[in-house]
Amino acid sequence: MTYSLQKSMVAKVVGISLVMLLAACSSDQRYKRQVSGDESYLEVPAQKALNTPAGMILPVQNGDYDIPPVTLNGAVGKALDIRPPLQPLALLNGSRTQISGSTATLLLENSAQNSQLWPQVVRVVQDKGFTIASRQDASQTLTTDWIMWQRQDEDVQYQGRYQISVQPQGYQVAVVVKLLELQQQTNPVTEPSQLQRYTGLMLNTISEELDSQATARENALANRTSGSLDVQSGADDTGLPLLVVRGPYSVVWERLPTALDKIGMKVNDRSRPQGSVSVTYRAPGSGTWNDIGARDPELPNGDYKLQVGDLDNRSSLQFIDSKGHTLSQSQNDALVAVFQAAFNK
Structure with missing residues (x-):
């Protein structure tokens, strides 16, 4: 009987100690800031001068590769905060x-x-x-x-x-x-x-x-502007071809992924603040073009960067291929009817 009581008390003490230990660990956030692992590098002995046997002639010293003495004022070991600097975020369009x-x-x-x-x-x-x-x-x-x-x-x-x-x-x-x-x-x-x-x-x-x-x-x-979008051929300030969509940037940006998917362009990545969309084009079959009511633009398969520009009540779309070249004028013009149909089907 006495033995059972002592055994029960020991179990309770162990249980309480374990709970307290887990609670302490859960509230200790130092592991997020401190380096983990061996700290023996802090105990490295100081460097000593090279002792040479008597009578040995050493080469002429050259100070080009001498390591200058450095006074360390920063934190080391567990006192060193290993968290990366906090980076300011540019989330807004064009910020x-x-x-x-x-x-x-x-x-x-x-x-x-x-x-x-x-x-x-x-x-x-x-x-x-x-x-x-x-x-x-x-x-x-x-x-x-x-x-x-x-x-x-x-x-x-x-x-x-x-x-x-x-x-x-x-x-x-x-x-x-x-x-x-x-x-x-x-x-x-x-x-x-x-x-x-x-x-x-x-x-x-x-x-x-x-x-x-x-x-x-x-x-x-x-939500208020859910009507059709008119697409035209245009050019940027340097004369390079692009598409002009008669719709605000926010509307075009939201409807663009669906339109791209309809014409065989898979969106790999996109950044709204930068107005960039990474796509991979695989020309669909003739049935797709018949369904949306547009002719095959005969655009080469491959990876493209689509740059979306904000022109107040209009938006621009400019395709750049994997070599950094914009589309030719004829290729750009062929996409006018394609995007006109893709946006409004």
Whole structure:
């Protein structure tokens, strides 16, 4: 009886210890930041001067290959953060991003489409629940209160204060994010990698939400504009042939994959911000052309890059083959009727 009781108590203690161990492991996020494996390289003995036997004549020394002494100030071993730098995302059509230290910038075309960028940025900040400490609509600048970030790769979370502004810059308009202060448990953080990480985190949050807003607007427009699309032959600024579709970019972009599939073009990859579509063409049989009501354009089989351009209420389609050449004028003209039928069948 005593033996059974002791055995039961031991089992309970082991069980509780195991639960506590698993709980500790599940909350410890250091494995996401620290290098794993052997750290014996940290114990490598210092290099010593070469001792030569007495009387040996050595070659004349040449300092070309000498390794200069270096003072290591960075973190090593488990203290080294192995996470890659956070990259700013260029999600919006035609956008570019750049980041330096505590300042990150999202660059967009200064067009009518982006004329309401400031209220959109303010809406993003409000929708995310970030408290605005001050706001100047005249200068299109706001300052946030402390924002507590929740990241799964941190044991102790960081909080930061930001200045966010929209600045016209000639033919571009910039959303500029500046990290004013960064803290961890009220302790100031000055490590450059962390400052850049949390600067980029705010810019990406804004970029993602702006992209979601733009997609919602474009989808609403596409639902209202579900009529036929007229296709014509045209040329770019350098005179190279392309197709001009009388429809906004958002509508053409959404309807393009289905149209391409109808004419034997398999979509391999596409990027909406860059307006590029990678396709592989395999000429279908005569039955396909009869079904859509167009003649075979006699386009060579192979891989093509399709560049989609935004011309406000119109869009352009330009095919580039695997050698970097655009289609000939006759090939381009043959696709007019093909895409006219593919878009509207």
